[in-house]
Amino acid sequence: MAILSVSGLEKTYKKGKVDIPALLNVTFEINEGEFFSVVGKSGSGKSTLLNLIGGLDRATAGTIIFDGNDLRKMNRTELANHRRFSVGMIFQSFNLIKSRNALENVELALIFGGVPRNQRSKKATDLLTQVGLGHRLTHTPDELSGGENQRVAIARALANNPKMLLADEPTGNLDSETAGEIIEILSNLNKSRHLTVIMVTHDLETAEIVSDHIIRMKDGKIVELPQKTEVL
Amino acid sequence: MNLTDMIILGFSNLWRTKLRTLLTTLGVVIGIGALTSMVSFGTGMQKNVTDAFKNNDLFTSITVTPKQVNIDEIASGSVSEIAETLKQESVPLTDSMLRAIKQIPGVEIAYPNMEFPARVTLLGDSTSLRFQAMPAEMKKYKPFNDMLAGSFYKTDSSGCVVIREEILSRFKIRLENDDKKIILTKEDSAKGVKILSPDSIIGKTISVVSLSMNTSKIPNALFSLLRNKPEVPFEETVTELTVCGILKKSGPFGSDLFKGGIIIPTGTAQKIPKLGFSSVYDLLDNKHKKGTYSSIHVRINDLKRMDEVKKALKDMKVGVFSVADQLEEIKRGFLLLDSMLGAIGAIALIVAGLGIINTMVMSILERTREIGIMKAIGGSETEIKMIFFVEAAVIGLIGGIFGLILGWIVTKVANLVMNAQILPAGEDPLSLFYFPAWLILGALAFSLFISLAAALYPAMRAARIDPVKALRHD
Numbered sequence: 067m068a069i070l071s072v073s074g075l076e077k078t079y080k081k082g083k084v085d086i087p088a089l090l091n092v093t094f095e096i097n098e099g100e101f102f103s104v105v106g107k108s109g110s111g112k113s114t115l116l117n118l119i120g121g122l123d124r125a126t127a128g129t130i131i132f133d134g135n136d137l138r139k140m141n142r143t144e145l146a147n148h149r150r151f152s153v154g155m156i157f158q159s160f161n162l163i164k165s166r167n168a169l170e171n172v173e174l175a176l177i178f179g180g181v182p183r184n185q186r187s188k189k190a191t192d193l194l195t196q197v198g199l200g201h202r203l204t205h206t207p208d209e210l211s212g213g214e215n216q217r218v219a220i221a222r223a224l225a226n227n228p229k230m231l232l233a234d235e236p237t238g239n240l241d242s243e244t245a246g247e248i249i250e251i252l253s254n255l256n257k258s259r260h261l262t263v264i265m266v267t268h269d270l271e272t273a274e275i276v277s278d279h280i281i282r283m284k285d286g287k288i289v290e291l292p293q294k295t296e297v298l
Numbered sequence: 299m300n301l302t303d304m305i306i307l308g309f310s311n312l313w314r315t316k317l318r319t320l321l322t323t324l325g326v327v328i329g330i331g332a333l334t335s336m337v338s339f340g341t342g343m344q345k346n347v348t349d350a351f352k353n354n355d356l357f358t359s360i361t362v363t364p365k366q367v368n369i370d371e372i373a374s375g376s377v378s379e380i381a382e383t384l385k386q387e388s389v390p391l392t393d394s395m396l397r398a399i400k401q402i403p404g405v406e407i408a409y410p411n412m413e414f415p416a417r418v419t420l421l422g423d424s425t426s427l428r429f430q431a432m433p434a435e436m437k438k439y440k441p442f443n444d445m446l447a448g449s450f451y452k453t454d455s456s457g458c459v460v461i462r463e464e465i466l467s468r469f470k471i472r473l474e475n476d477d478k479k480i481i482l483t484k485e486d487s488a489k490g491v492k493i494l495s496p497d498s499i500i501g502k503t504i505s506v507v508s509l510s511m512n513t514s515k516i517p518n519a520l521f522s523l524l525r526n527k528p529e530v531p532f533e534e535t536v537t538e539l540t541v542c543g544i545l546k547k548s549g550p551f552g553s554d555l556f557k558g559g560i561i562i563p564t565g566t567a568q569k570i571p572k573l574g575f576s577s578v579y580d581l582l583d584n585k586h587k588k589g590t591y592s593s594i595h596v597r598i599n600d601l602k603r604m605d606e607v608k609k610a611l612k613d614m615k616v617g618v619f620s621v622a623d624q625l626e627e628i629k630r631g632f633l634l635l636d637s638m639l640g641a642i643g644a645i646a647l648i649v650a651g652l653g654i655i656n657t658m659v660m661s662i663l664e665r666t667r668e669i670g671i672m673k674a675i676g677g678s679e680t681e682i683k684m685i686f687f688v689e690a691a692v693i694g695l696i697g698g699i700f701g702l703i704l705g706w707i708v709t710k711v712a713n714l715v716m717n718a719q720i721l722p723a724g725e726d727p728l729s730l731f732y733f734p735a736w737l738i739l740g741a742l743a744f745s746l747f748i749s750l751a752a753a754l755y756p757a758m759r760a761a762r763i764d765p766v767k768a769l770r771h772d
Contacts, residue, residue, distance in 0.1 A: 161671045223675075
C-alpha cells in the first residue's frame with residue numbers, strides 16, 4: 067500500500083523576475099516499509115524533493131499525498147504537525163543544536179512532540195542507546211565525531227515515532243567506514259521497524275545495496291524509473 | 299509544547315548568552331527603577347497630603363461664608379460668575395444663624411471663625427502669634443484628640459490654651475526626645491535655647507498682649523498726623539493664661555499654622571480685648587457689621603451626610619466650601635504630576651525596550667539555523683514565536699523585579715539625603731516616596747508589556763523564517 071504518492075510535482079524558485087525550475091512533473095509512489103533512494107548529481111532537485119515531502123517547503127504544482135493527506139492543502143500548523151509526527155529528517159550536516167548535548171537535542175524533539183517531562187529523559191536515553199550512543203549522552207556535537215553526530219540526528223528523527231525517515235545525503239560528510247555504519251543503522255530501522263526510508267544520495271553503489279527502489283533525477287526530472295537490477 | 303517547557307527553554311536560551319542578557323536586563327532595571335522612583339515621589343506627595351487631610355478630619359469640615367461662592371466657576375475664570383458673586387447681597391453670619399446651622403441634621407459642631415494676633419511670652423521668651431478660637435467640643439476630633447502632652451481644655455471659658463508643637467521653637471524651646479539625645483550647638487546655647495520635656499511646659503503661664511482700638515485716642519491720632527508725629531489709636535491689654543496642652547505636629551502638609559499657633563477657648567477669646575476683625579479683608583469690607591462672623595466652621599458626623607448638610611446650608615443662602623469637594627481636583631492635579639513623572643520614567647523604559655528589540659534581533663540572526671532545526675523537527679510558528687516571547691518576558695519580569703528594588707533603594711537614599719538636610723533644622727523626618735501595591739504590580743506589568751511589545755517584531759520574524767534557507771545558514 068502506497069504511503070506516499072507524488073504526482074506532477076513541480077517547484078519553481080523565483081530569483082528577481084526569473085523563474086528557476088527545481089522540479090518538473092515528478093511522479094512516483096512509495097509503499098509502506100520501503101527503502102527508497104533518490105540519486106542524482108548536485109542541483110538535480112533531489113534535496114528539493116525531500117524538503118517538499120518533509121513539509122519544509124511548498125510545491126508550486128502537483129500533489130504529495132502522504133498517508134492519505136495532501137501536503138499542499140495543509141496549513142502551516144498542519145505542516146508543522148506533519149514534520150513533528152509523520153516524518154523524521156536527517157541531514158548531511160547533521161543539523162544538531164551545538165549548545166545542547168546529545169540527550170538535550172533528542173529531548174527537544176520530544177518536547178515538540180508533547181512527551182511528558184518525566185518520560186523524556188528515559189525515552190531520549192533509550193533512543194541514543196539504540197543507535198549506540200548510550201555512553202555519550204552528555205556530549206555536545208563539538209565533542210562528538212561526525213558518525214556520532216549523525217547517530218544523534220537519527221535518534222532525534224525517531225523521537226516521535228514517525229512513519230517515514232527522510233535522509234538527505236546522510237553519509238555525505240562521513241568517511242566510508244562510518245558511512246557504512248550509518249547506512250546499516252538506516253537499513254536495520256527499515257527492516258526491524260518496518261519504517262519507510264527515503265534516502266537522497268550521490269552514492270549509487272550504496273543505494274543499490276540497501277534500496278528496494280531507486281529513482282534518478284536530473285535537472286529536476288526523474289530521468290529513469292528502473293527496477294533495481296536495471297539500475298545496476 | 300507547554301508553557302513550563304517554553305519557560306525552561308527560554309531560560310536556557312538566555313543563559314547561553316549571559317552577558318548580553320545581563321546588559322539587556324540592566325536596561326530594563328534602570329528603566330523600571332527610574333519609572334517607579336519618579337511615580338513613587340508623586341504618590342508619596344499625594345499620600346502625604348491626603349493623610350494630612352484625613353488626620354485633621356478635613357474631609358468632614360465645611361466652611362460657611364456670607365456669600366454663595368462657586369469655587370469651580372471662579373477658578374475657571376468665569377468673569378460673569380465673579381461679577382455675580384460681588385454683586386450678591388451678603389447673608390450676615392450672626393449668632394442666630396450659628397444656632398440655625400447647629401440645628402441642621404448631620405451637623406455635629408459649628409463655631410465661628412475667630413482669629414486674632416497677639417504678642418505672647420512663655421518662659422521668658424516672646425513672639426508674635428495668631429490665636430485661633432475653638433470650642434472645647436473640638437477635643438473629640440482629630441487632631442485635637444491626640445495631644446503630645448497635657449490635655450485639651452474642658453470648657454469654653456477655661457483660662458487655658460493649647461499650643462501647637464511647631465511654634466515652641468519660636469519660644470526657643472526644644473523638646474526632649476526619648477529616641478535621640480538632643481545636643482545644643484554653640485549657636486543655640488548663645489541664643490538661649492532651652493531643652494524641656496513636654497510635660498514641664500504644661501501648667502506654665504503665658505502672657506498675652508493683645509491690641510484693641512481705643513476710640514478716645516482717635517482725635518489725638520489725627521492731630522498727631524498733622525504734627526507729623528503719628529500716633530496709633532490702639533491700646534495694649536495683657537491677659538494671663540495657662541498652657542494645658544501641647545498639640546502634636548500635624549505633619550509637613552497638614553499644618554494649620556496660618557490659622558493660629560495657639561488654640562484658645564471661644565468664651566475666653568471673646569473676653570480678650572482685641573481688634574474687631576479677623577483679617578484685613580474684614581476691614582476693607584464695608585458691609586462687615588458688628589456681631590457678625592467672617593465665617594463659620596462646621597463639622598459633620600458622617601461623610602455620607604456631606605451633600606445633605608451642604609444642601610441645607612445652601613438653602614440658607616450662605617456660601618459653602620468643603621475640602622472634600624476639592625479632593626477630586628487635588629487628585630486630578632496629582633494624576634497630572636504622576637503622569638509627567640511617569641512619562642519621564644517611561645522614556646527610560648522605552649529605551650530599554652529598544653535594547654530588547656536589538657538583543658532579540660541579534661539573537662535571531664545568530665540562531666537562524668537553530669530556528670530552522672526547530673522547525674524541521676516539528677516546531678510550529680506559534681511555538682517559535684512563543685519561545686521568543688517567553689525570553690522577552692523573562693527579561694521583562696526579572697528586569698521589573700530588580701528595577702523595583704533599584705527604585706526602592708534610590709528613593710530610600712533620596713529620603714535619607716533629604717532628611718539629613720532637614721533633621722538638623724529640628725524638622726520631623728519626611729517620607730516623600732510611597733510604593734502602593736498598584737505601583738509595584740503596575741510597574742511589573744508595564745515592564746512585561748514593554749518587553750513583550752519589543753519582542754513582537756523579532757518573534758514574528760523568527761516565526762516566519764524559511765526553514766530550508768535557515769538550515770543552510772552558517
